[in-house]
Amino acid sequence: MSKLVAFAAIQGAYNMVAKAEGQLKKTLASKDAATKVEFPNTAYYLPVIYSLLGIPVKTIEDLRKPLAIAKKLLPPHVKRVNHLPYLGPLLDAGMAALFASEITEGLRYVNDPDFYVPGEEVDPSSGKIWLGAADDTIMRKRGVEFVDGSAPGFAAIVGAAPDVETAKLIVEDYQKKNLYIFLAANQSGTTVAEQLIEGGVQIGWNTRIVPFGPDISSAIFALGFANRAAMAFGGLQPGDYKRILKYNKDRVFAFVNALGEVNAEWAAAAAGCVNWGFPTIADTDIPEILPTGICTYEHVVANVPHSEMVQKSIEVRGLKVTVTHIDIPLSYGPAFEGERVRKDDLYCQFGGKVQCTELVKMAEMSEIEDGKVTVVGPDLADIKEGASNPLGIFVQVAGREFQTDFEPIIERQIHHLTNYIQGVMHIGQRDIAWIRVAKQAVEKGFSLAHIGKVLHGKFHQDFTKIIDKVQVTLFTNKADVDKLTAQARAEYKTRDERVDKMTDETVDIFYSCTLCQSFAPTHVCTVSPERTGLCGAYNWMDCKASFEINPTGPNQPIEKGECLDSKYGQFKGVNEFVYKASRGAIKSYNFYSLVHSPMTTCGCCEAIAAVLPLCNGVMTVHRDYTGDTPSGMKFTTLAGQMGGGAQSSGFVGHSKYNVTQRKFLAGDGGLLRMVWMPKSLKEEIKDRLVRRGKELGVPDLIDKIADETVGTTEEEVLAFLQKVGHPALSMPPILE
Numbered sequence: 001m002s003k004l005v006a007f008a009a010i011q012g013a014y015n016m017v018a019k020a021e022g023q024l025k026k027t028l029a030s031k032d033a034a035t036k037v038e039f040p041n042t043a044y045y046l047p048v049i050y051s052l053l054g055i056p057v058k059t060i061e062d063l064r065k066p067l068a069i070a071k072k073l074l075p076p077h078v079k080r081v082n083h084l085p086y087l088g089p090l091l092d093a094g095m096a097a098l099f100a101s102e103i104t105e106g107l108r109y110v111n112d113p114d115f116y117v118p119g120e121e122v123d124p125s126s127g128k129i130w131l132g133a134a135d136d137t138i139m140r141k142r143g144v145e146f147v148d149g150s151a152p153g154f155a156a157i158v159g160a161a162p163d164v165e166t167a168k169l170i171v172e173d174y175q176k177k178n179l180y181i182f183l184a185a186n187q188s189g190t191t192v193a194e195q196l197i198e199g200g201v202q203i204g205w206n207t208r209i210v211p212f213g214p215d216i217s218s219a220i221f222a223l224g225f226a227n228r229a230a231m232a233f234g235g236l237q238p239g240d241y242k243r244i245l246k247y248n249k250d251r252v253f254a255f256v257n258a259l260g261e262v263n264a265e266w267a268a269a270a271a272g273c274v275n276w277g278f279p280t281i282a283d284t285d286i287p288e289i290l291p292t293g294i295c296t297y298e299h300v301v302a303n304v305p306h307s308e309m310v311q312k313s314i315e316v317r318g319l320k321v322t323v324t325h326i327d328i329p330l331s332y333g334p335a336f337e338g339e340r341v342r343k344d345d346l347y348c349q350f351g352g353k354v355q356c357t358e359l360v361k362m363a364e365m366s367e368i369e370d371g372k373v374t375v376v377g378p379d380l381a382d383i384k385e386g387a388s389n390p391l392g393i394f395v396q397v398a399g400r401e402f403q404t405d406f407e408p409i410i411e412r413q414i415h416h417l418t419n420y421i422q423g424v425m426h427i428g429q430r431d432i433a434w435i436r437v438a439k440q441a442v443e444k445g446f447s448l449a450h451i452g453k454v455l456h457g458k459f460h461q462d463f464t465k466i467i468d469k470v471q472v473t474l475f476t477n478k479a480d481v482d483k484l485t486a487q488a489r490a491e492y493k494t495r496d497e498r499v500d501k502m503t504d505e506t507v508d509i510f511y512s513c514t515l516c517q518s519f520a521p522t523h524v525c526t527v528s529p530e531r532t533g534l535c536g537a538y539n540w541m542d543c544k545a546s547f548e549i550n551p552t553g554p555n556q557p558i559e560k561g562e563c564l565d566s567k568y569g570q571f572k573g574v575n576e577f578v579y580k581a582s583r584g585a586i587k588s589y590n591f592y593s594l595v596h597s598p599m600t601t602c603g604c605c606e607a608i609a610a611v612l613p614l615c616n617g618v619m620t621v622h623r624d625y626t627g628d629t630p631s632g633m634k635f636t637t638l639a640g641q642m643g644g645g646a647q648s649s650g651f652v653g654h655s656k657y658n659v660t661q662r663k664f665l666a667g668d669g670g671l672l673r674m675v676w677m678p679k680s681l682k683e684e685i686k687d688r689l690v691r692r693g694k695e696l697g698v699p700d701l702i703d704k705i706a707d708e709t710v711g712t713t714e715e716e717v718l719a720f721l722q723k724v725g726h727p728a729l730s731m732p733p734i735l736e
């Protein structure tokens, strides 16, 4: 901590206590000691003194006691030779300054009773704009908003902005975030309150912009308000200072913005606020107090540009922004999730035949701007009707509690969150996403940027705990999309490999995934270390992280329980879970088989495997391959039959990654049964396919697997298998 801050704040506290003492002496000389001292219409006396010290000040005489306490709290002056620790004495000095402030304001009510305007409203034409202490009616009515969350907290702004526009910019931004704005103190005679009035902004309790008073001492009204709310709504007793301060720290998201030069008295007040856990964010170059301790994060942050003031304050105080309204021209909500965009309604699509990729990446807090949405390349208005256009959705998120492990979970939400938009359909995930936009949506003014808005809003709503900032970039030029796709694929690879060394046997817990039940009501994915979710987007680690973020969410731990069949992979605990989660539709399923009671399949599977009886093996086809397959069905036909949550012997949906996981169809003979897959899939998973072939003792397995260049009928494939001596041919019959 800076010695300079400590020096200034302690000096300021001395000044303020001396001032209060002088005022008290003067008042006592001119008035009867039994003269009443009170803030208007309150049962809480001078509320900061009453709440923290338990002293009910009723008369001028009664002020002596808190003044004596303030004096006692004043620490020795910081000497040049005197080093750490500063924080303790600094906090005491701050507290002394605040008690002195309340004494000063109490005396003002005695000596200048008409200084403040009573009530909630400000009428600038009356020439009086300062409201002073809020009475209990206002405190009850407004304080409850802090408790029920409709107001997350308040920004106490002291001083003045460099100009009217800046004052408006900052205050209006806080208003948008539902915060109260408490105004106090002046900077060379100018105040934010006056600046706002000049800028035509309505101030008063009704617009949540509250001008308390023109001096730094009037900042005490903000703290008095907070402490009364703690007593009224938190059931805390006067004098229980520890709990009252803690209540504020935990429950009231408040902070101070110091605009303009910070003098010693401001520094003292700022130090006082640290006792409440309220940090100060300043626009000038004052020494910072960064180590975190009492405040949630930093105590004093300096040199913040005005354009970043709001964002920085919110960050420093750890305030969670709630976005209540998703501002797009279309209806939005789960009701539209299952809605299709059919051919006749289609305006254009992203993905399908062209590339569509989604990537969520963690960013540093300072790297991104919350709520920023950029469309790089043509937007819907510039895209021709009927077109298929590439798209890359790049979401950057930041948060103090965010971890890279959470990226895939956030990314997987893009699917249903985009589907919630009326007239927009989203299929798939990762680098096989596919978005269809209806004509009606475009007619209503829908733009790609709205996808960004939706993601920003919903990520804030649904992941308050871990996400503080969301920035979205949508690319529609092929080159950009390809670049993002390459980056995304490298990320997917890293994610997939995190479970590589784990085995199903070494864990007791598998995870469920029921995210897809809105489309496939009986579908329940069970994800084990050696069986990634069939969409490819969730592996065991991801589900674990997802459960951590959202304990009541779609990924629940499943105690796998007794192993009922180790060959096919059947577990008692899993069966029980699946039975319940499918509402009785599915009684049991096997992890490692497609021949016998395979797992259910939903429409987002990356690939579908099918038995080829003639070849005594299996084939698989992934979504990108649109040609014929030896099963007699194209991918779309297979997906159409299986995608609703069906469990059908001989077929199973799986992720591309799963093909080379050790347990892939292990009960049916494993990867050695693989006799056909599209060439592009072979290419895509080549490295792992070769490695896995070696592990299985067939190093050239990849060359023995037929593809469309060999043929797309079972007969053609069989002839090839015989020629190359495919291992499947010498295995026991696949269908007993």
Ligand code: SF4
Residues within 6 Å of the ligand: 412, 513, 514, 515, 516, 517, 524, 525, 527, 533, 534, 535, 536, 537, 538, 602, 604, 605
């Ligand atoms: Fe979850 Fe399975 Fe749907 Fe993937 S496919 S999101 S793992 S339910």
Ligand code: ZN
Residues within 6 Å of the ligand: 516, 535, 602, 603, 604, 605
């Ligand atoms: Zn699905």
